[in-house]
Amino acid sequence: MNFVSHLECSLTGERYPAGQPLGVSAAGKPLLVRYDMRRLGDAVSKAELAGRSGGLWRYWEFLPVAETGNRLDLGEVVTPLIRLERRLAAGDSGELWVKDEGRLPTGSFKARGLCVAVAMAKELGITHLAMPTNGNAGAALAAYASRAGLKATVFCPADTPEVNLREIAFQGADVYRVDGLINDCGRIVGAGTEAVGWFDLSTLREPYRIEGKKTMGFELAEQFDWELPDAIFYPTGGGTGLIGMWKAFAELEAIGWIGSKRPKMFAVQSEGCAPIVRAYLEGKEFAEPWENACTIASGIRVPVALGDFLILRAVRDSGGAALAVSDADINECQAEVATSEGLLLCPEGAATYAAYRQARLKGLIGSGDRVVLFNCATGLKYPMPEMTATFDAEAPNAYARFRAQNKK
Numbered sequence: 147m148n149f150v151s152h153l154e155c156s157l158t159g160e161r162y163p164a165g166q167p168l169g170v171s172a173a174g175k176p177l178l179v180r181y182d183m184r185r186l187g188d189a190v191s192k193a194e195l196a197g198r199s200g201g202l203w204r205y206w207e208f209l210p211v212a213e214t215g216n217r218l219d220l221g222e223v224v225t226p227l228i229r230l231e232r233r234l235a236a237g238d239s240g241e242l243w244v245k246d247e248g249r250l251p252t253g254s255f256k257a258r259g260l261c262v263a264v265a266m267a268k269e270l271g272i273t274h275l276a277m278p279t280n281g282n283a284g285a286a287l288a289a290y291a292s293r294a295g296l297k298a299t300v301f302c303p304a305d306t307p308e309v310n311l312r313e314i315a316f317q318g319a320d321v322y323r324v325d326g327l328i329n330d331c332g333r334i335v336g337a338g339t340e341a342v343g344w345f346d347l348s349t350l351r352e353p354y355r356i357e358g359k360k361t362m363g364f365e366l367a368e369q370f371d372w373e374l375p376d377a378i379f380y381p382t383g384g385g386t387g388l389i390g391m392w393k394a395f396a397e398l399e400a401i402g403w404i405g406s407k408r409p410k411m412f413a414v415q416s417e418g419c420a421p422i423v424r425a426y427l428e429g430k431e432f433a434e435p436w437e438n439a440c441t442i443a444s445g446i447r448v449p450v451a452l453g454d455f456l457i458l459r460a461v462r463d464s465g466g467a468a469l470a471v472s473d474a475d476i477n478e479c480q481a482e483v484a485t486s487e488g489l490l491l492c493p494e495g496a497a498t499y500a501a502y503r504q505a506r507l508k509g510l511i512g513s514g515d516r517v518v519l520f521n522c523a524t525g526l527k528y529p530m531p532e533m534t535a536t537f538d539a540e541a542p543n544a545y546a547r548f549r550a551q552n553k554k
């Protein structure tokens with residue numbers, strides 16, 4: 147059982163029937179899943195939800211999977227909100243929280259989208275999935291496809307971190323390095339739908355990953371007792387999570403669980419790949435491809451986003467902004483939060499903290515605002531500074547020298 151009524155082109159509004167494999171709309175734009183919100187609202191209450199355990203399947207009424215048996219479970223959790231008490235500027239009275247998505251299976255928020263998309267693929271009888279990825283999405287696809295007994299083929303830019311390539315392979319997918327960026331990998335996947343017959347699971351080229359990602363919005367609303375925060379900073383590549391949360395908030399308002407107040411949505415990119423920021427600043431509806439994309443935050447090295455206009459709409463409608471931060475700032479922020487708060491952010495997560503500081507300086511958010519930063523992946527999969535210290539307890543005066551060196 148589900149509450150899906152139809153699918154809809156995100157640009158033209160053209161309707162499509164549910165219950166069959168679909169890619170993009172006739173206009174070449176993402177399809178969004180629409181639900182019978184009246185029936186859905188009658189079927190579930192906040193109190194009932196509060197009594198449920200588990201992760202994203204707690205929100206099953208808001209998800210497209212009809213058969214309970216098709217729900218995939220690798221131990222998804224409601225990710226914690228961790229308060230950064232000491233990172234507020236002096237005199238600020240607000241709240242700064244990190245939603246730590248690194249606690250999900252395969253160590254990133256990509257688990258949400260792929261958990262639901264692979265479950266839907268299974269439900270629709272699809273047997274072979276393919277995807278371009280900068281790493282984390284491929285790992286999540288590999289894990290959930292193996293769980294579902296489906297075949298997965300993954301294409302990565304050649305410089306994708308080794309750890310991601312290996313985790314994808316080790317969790318059962320066929321993975322290939324490609325001489326190019328994620329959009330070049332995407333072209334290979336697109337061409338292979340005809341030539342090989344696999345199903346294209348690229349970001350926003352199928353309608354269900356965003357349904358999984360939108361559960362970040364439900365969780366936030368529930369964690370803040372149905373009072374949304376004032377601002378959300380989201381590291382934006384393809385933008386599925388940002389678009390997904392925006393959709394989640396609209397669905398919650400449609401059933402009367404929240405009001406019309408929305409957080410300011412901040413799309414955070416790296417200065418080395420900032421197509422959305424450039425379009426935002428130029429007042430454009432769509433973004434131009436970014437040339438020579440280059441950043442240490444590989445998850446947001448996305449030169450072209452199919453959902454560009456949806457990201458830009460959410461950012462503008464919410465009164466937020468699109469902000470670019472430098473790799474140097476990302477490194478500095480990652481180190482600052484790790485050493486002073488004990489929280490190891492991924493580079494993309496650190497970018498949101500850098501953007502928060504920038505927004506605060508520019509007056510884009512207030513001193514009393516309640517702000518959420520998204521740490522989309524565990525920091526453990528990324529390079530860390532070299533550690534060179536050794537300790538030889540047999541060396542003369544080893545402990546005396548240690549004491550002398552560690553005097554405060």
Ligand SMILES: Cc1ncc(COP(=O)(O)O)c(C=O)c1O
Nearest residue numbers: 282383384385386387445494522
């Ligand atoms: C750690 C991390 N952060 C952010 C992103 C960007 O996510 P989205 O495509 O939803 O914008 C990715 C995507 O690969 C990622 O791996």
